[in-house]
Amino acid sequence: MASSPLSDPSESLYADVIQLLNQLPNKKHGELIQLALATIVRMADEDIDRLDWKICNAALRDMEQAFQTFYPYRHVRKIAIFGSARIVPSAPEYEMAVEFARRVVEQGFMVITGAGGGIMQAGNEGAGAGNSFGLNIQLPFEQGANPFIEGDRKLIPFKYFFTRKVFFLRESDALALFPGGFGTQDEAFECLTLSQTGKSSPMPLVLIDKPGGDYWHDWDAYIHKQLLQRGLISPEDPQIYTITDRIDVACEAIASFYRVFHSCRYVGNRLVIRLNSEVPDEDVERLNTRFSDILVKGRIEKSAPLPQEAQDATMGASRLVLHFNQRDLGRLYQLIGEINRMGLPTEEARHPERK
Numbered sequence: 001m002a003s004s005p006l007s008d009p010s011e012s013l014y015a016d017v018i019q020l021l022n023q024l025p026n027k028k029h030g031e032l033i034q035l036a037l038a039t040i041v042r043m044a045d046e047d048i049d050r051l052d053w054k055i056c057n058a059a060l061r062d063m064e065q066a067f068q069t070f071y072p073y074r075h076v077r078k079i080a081i082f083g084s085a086r087i088v089p090s091a092p093e094y095e096m097a098v099e100f101a102r103r104v105v106e107q108g109f110m111v112i113t114g115a116g117g118g119i120m121q122a123g124n125e126g127a128g129a130g131n132s133f134g135l136n137i138q139l140p141f142e143q144g145a146n147p148f149i150e151g152d153r154k155l156i157p158f159k160y161f162f163t164r165k166v167f168f169l170r171e172s173d174a175l176a177l178f179p180g181g182f183g184t185q186d187e188a189f190e191c192l193t194l195s196q197t198g199k200s201s202p203m204p205l206v207l208i209d210k211p212g213g214d215y216w217h218d219w220d221a222y223i224h225k226q227l228l229q230r231g232l233i234s235p236e237d238p239q240i241y242t243i244t245d246r247i248d249v250a251c252e253a254i255a256s257f258y259r260v261f262h263s264c265r266y267v268g269n270r271l272v273i274r275l276n277s278e279v280p281d282e283d284v285e286r287l288n289t290r291f292s293d294i295l296v297k298g299r300i301e302k303s304a305p306l307p308q309e310a311q312d313a314t315m316g317a318s319r320l321v322l323h324f325n326q327r328d329l330g331r332l333y334q335l336i337g338e339i340n341r342m343g344l345p346t347e348e349a350r351h352p353e354r355k
Contacts, residue, residue: 055160062163069133069156070171077353078133079104079254080112080168082187083119083178092210093178094122096247100176100208101126103251108353112172114164115155119178121146129154133171135164169194173355174204174254179215192240196329201264202336204257205241206250216243236330258352260343261336262317267308269296271324273336276352277343278302278318287320287338294331296323 020037024030043056081101087094101111101123111127113120115134124132125148134149136157149155158164168187175191177184188207194200207216220243227233242253262274279287279302287300303321305312320339324332 058159059163062158062160063166066135066156066158066163066167069154070167073110075355076108076110077173077258077355078110078112078171079174079176080172080187081119081123081176081178082114082180082184083122084180084184085114085116085118085120086181087118087122087179089122093213094119096208096210097122097178098126100247100250101132103247104176104254105131107251107255108351109174109254112168113149114183115145115149117146119180121148124148135167137161137164165190169200172203174206174257176206176208176250176254177216178208179213188241192237192329195240197326202240202329202333204254206253207241207243208247208250209243209245211245213245234328234330236328236334239330240333255352256340257336259340261339262314262355267306269323270306270321272303272306272309273320273322273339274314275318275320275339275343279320279339279342283342284320287335290338291331291335294322294325294328294335296325298323 020033024034027033081097083093083097089095097119105111105127111123111132113123113132113134115124115136120134124134124146129149129152132149132154134145134152134155136145136155138157138159144150145155156167158167165187169190175187177188188205191200191203191205195202207219209215209217220238223233223238228235228238242250244250244253258276260276260279262276264271264273266272281302284300284302291300300320300322303319305315305319306321309315
């Protein structure tokens, strides 16, 4: 909304706010804009510090520029590539990341990286600036963007790590992780946590190493010894991720995940699985036979869009609805894998890169 050319900035803001309030009844998401404005008003009445307001303002500006940048590309699935910034271009991991990014772009996906060096640079190099995003972070010692995304309009400078992470996971439909340090590990576990708690739709997590490498196999051994053997995760949970040293396996793990499965969300206590193609009745029966153990009650059933989904962009998609126990995440991934081997051939099923 353009500000009025008034001499006093507060008068200009006042005019803009009045104009927005008058337009709210006709705004597409007017009720949500009203709630956001009400939150700001309540905060203004609180006795909070100047630093608190600076954090709020900077976080909102981070989100504003990210929303504006990503919005034109919401219809294309994106793969976030993570890995060490210290890996040099001559390393086999770097070369694999370049090739992986090139391959997934050929499949129709786009790529998101942290815009830095190492594996991040390899991702932007392989995808090309036209098919990739860079989510840079403003640091006191200034992390410059790599030359393959520098100057592109899809390079987004973030003030805060937490807003940057929101958009990595908000906009990504798959994670590809190469060997890396704390940040790489953080992203892996964040993806697992958000999927397990239902805060994000399940997505493929592919752990890629150089041929014969042991980085992810040693990580997997830790998961089995310290988490699985202690009963801290379910026996099927390690199936959430795919470990490979082959680019073709990594690409297929992502593409096949969205062959029939589109996305899912919770509506109340029901998990709604949205599909690219309808699953035949006899296959739904097989799903009920094999996956009854993850149901709190009832059955896996076909469904029309629920009333709460009235404004959902996937209104035309087929659906399966179930009362998932929200605990057996690995089994949910197995269910999705089984669904992807079902379904009737459709144009959408042949283009897993489309949202």
